[in-house]
Amino acid sequence: METGKVTGKKPNVILITSDHHRWDYMGCAGAVGVKTPNLDLLAARGTLITRTYCNAPLCVPSRIAITSGRYPMNTGCFTNRHPIHPHTPTFLHALRGNGYHTAMIGKLHHHVHVWDGDFIAHEADIHQLGFEHVHETSGKMGSGSIGCECQYTRFLREQGLLEAYRSWTGRFRQGNATMLPNEAWPWDQKYTQDAYIARKASEFLLQVSPDKPFYLHLGFVGPHDPYDAPQSYRNLYDNEKAGMPEEHIPAAPLTNVQRMEYNKLLAYKACITEVDSQIGRVLDTLKASGLQDDTVILYTSDHGDNAGDHGMWGKINLYEGSVHVPFIAAGPGIGQGVVSDAIVELIDIGQTVCNFTGCESHHYDQGKSMMPLLLGTTQQHRKDAFCEMGSDKMLYDGRYKLMYGDLTRDTRTELQAAPYHGPAFGRPVNLPPDRISLYDLLKDPYEQHNLADDPVYHEILAEMKEKLLIRLLCNMQAVPDDVGSVL
Template identity: 35%
Template sequence: MPRPNILFIMDDQHRHDYLGAAGADFLRTPHLDRLAAAGVRFTQCTTNAPVCAPARIGLASGLQPSRLGCLDNSGRLPLGTTTYYQRLRDSGYRVGCVGKLDLRKSDGYNGRYGDRPYAYSWGFTHPEECEGKMHAGSSPTPIGPYTHYLAAKGQLATFHQDYRRRAAAGWSTDCRDSPLDSADFEDAYIGRRAAEWIAHVPDDFPWHYFVSFVGPHDPFDPPTEYGDRYRDAAMPPAISGSLAGKPEWIKKRSADFAPDQIAQTRRQYCAAIELIDDQIGQILDALEKRGQLDNTYIIFSSDHGELLGDHGLYTKSAAYEASLRVPLIIAGPHIAGGRVCDALCELIDLNATICDFAQLAPQRDIDARSLQPILDGQTNIHRQATVAALHNFRCMRTGTHKYIQNYNDCDELYDLEQDPDELDNIAATNPTVVGDLARRLRRRLG
């Protein structure tokens, strides 16, 4: 049997519970739901760093981002670090990408065609690295393939001015529709480019393709065609309650958002997800037309979640569930479908899993663990606990508790079975549990 193709679809800032297959009946994701029905949906996957660049650097390397000194968006993938993209390339795979990478986020120019030399050094043979949402809107002149596309269509000035206004008003709270038509929205561009690549890639070598959508990341600005579908839709309320027991940095960041304002941002967030789901449908159709569905592993996940007003917070950069947990679906050859798995796993585990799919030997000295035994039905247990870290905190999450170690601030401990909304910090009354999780966290992260 020829070695399989591997299609990895990622979006940006997609919280774990905003998926039809996960019970979100207020949102339409038929193509992702179809993928979940064909494979395994993991309910307890957490990011290793709830910020874009560190999460993606950890995924590429299979290492905890903290081991590489990448704890915020200024982090870069260190030169000389082995990536799974390199390993696949060196074993005979074509390795393509379209969309956001964030392996060297601080560089402002992606190249006319998204093929700056760094992309080849990371292991890509067919790169089209697009600009992230705020990156794309930051420049009045083209800085990558998507903004070149907008400039050619006479839309870049309109887009840039719109993002200047949003930046001044507040990225998360200014959630007007995009001035762009649906076809010119960046995630539609990425979806088209992905379907075209799959339709035309030669079949003489196996391929890995990383499709990385830039939404539903804020600003929440779907095209009107999609915004209209959710204009008056009922949305689940945000988690609210006393901030007693929360660290000072959370209290300072939290704001008192009106319920109507939260509902509106959630509607626009759903609209952006439905647009992405439509693009995923086109990508899967292109794969089916090539006759390659039966020999292609398909993965869907996200780099981190989105708080959407929970605890008075937006975006990510916190250890609470909506920020930390991400959706994860895996389907493909010999994977029995229709399964839901509650095993604890980390985003970096996809690094080792993909290398398993490509029939590569396990890589030494990485933190990622392959999910292949679960996919093969050999076990339902993967990790005893998952960890994550940023520059101001680190945390450990077990099947029952979450421990957050805030630097120069109070510790947090939540009983996730009794308090899934994380409203009651029980650290002070449970010193034994705190001590045990602190020791385990220290063993994992140093």
């Protein structure tokens, strides 16, 4: 293990985000049967933080928390229909004020994708957040929606593939989506959205001015469903039982439903490997351009994927597969070959970037810089991790995990039923009178045994409730006199 030293030169920073990548599906995280050679190499020359949590298990609220540095209860962004206000203060403004060129390429997902989805017409909104260079794409399903226009749909139109692509993705919207086959990408793999994003990122790195430091948010769309990795990646997982824990494999021949679930899981892993491959392409370009030694690289995902845990796919709930995400950091000053079990939240990214680049984020940023942790000057970061999905709340203190809310309910329907009129300062921060769950993740990492009703754990339950209440009170921000100043 090597800890680093910071040089006086302002480093470049690349924040790489994926979509739906659960924390334990990387080789460097100990996953069996998940092939991520490029992320493994990045972790080997950097620091892997094994207890990183998103602040909302859904795309838009999680991503807005990263950019704004504020919890969803304060931004009012709880679902994918609650967009960020373009005047929201972000750490990007501080970077620009410190002489940085700011860019975003790929999926940012700070506003509605399905309707009124003209990303190019709304590009000015992204500029107002602090990005100078913008090359935004929608996700897999968004790009296939009628009415969505983004850089990737323009590319597909130029290739004569847009209508065929929309027809193909439309099939995944019909009927029970959880039971649909996850088919391989049917065209040349150079046309996948993640391949396109990697190509544009590489072009940016080859053209960027060496006289000005840059910050790049590089957003890949995988491994979000549909799990449609090209066949070359699926071939790496050609055994329907590959990578399955032995206790999960039935001795008898698989039923049709079991086979479908196994194939779906392998298709998900193939999508992770595709993203890993595209990350490798970008990192190769970074090295070839001579920028690697001066660049801090951060990798994470907006949230995870249950991937069959608890009989569920996707996110929205507060189980580990949904809220526990990967985090890798590498670059000048960052410890090499370090595996840290410190508790980190994604909301900490903005303050961390500002700390490395020598500037200060805005006054309302609620994150905590990870720089001391990444430099090896401390081994601890947070006492606990907080996550929320509307009124459903979660707190993890390093051993015990408390969840308030009905974990089987999709809260998006209820949250989206209420009209949205901008930032919501009347926030649903009350503890809901729903199901309470308490898990000992040290003894029960797969969250199979709810201890909330066990008399032996009543004292611990009371302590966790108190910790959660304290976090809620600490997280809430007072409404300022000038509400518009912190939208």
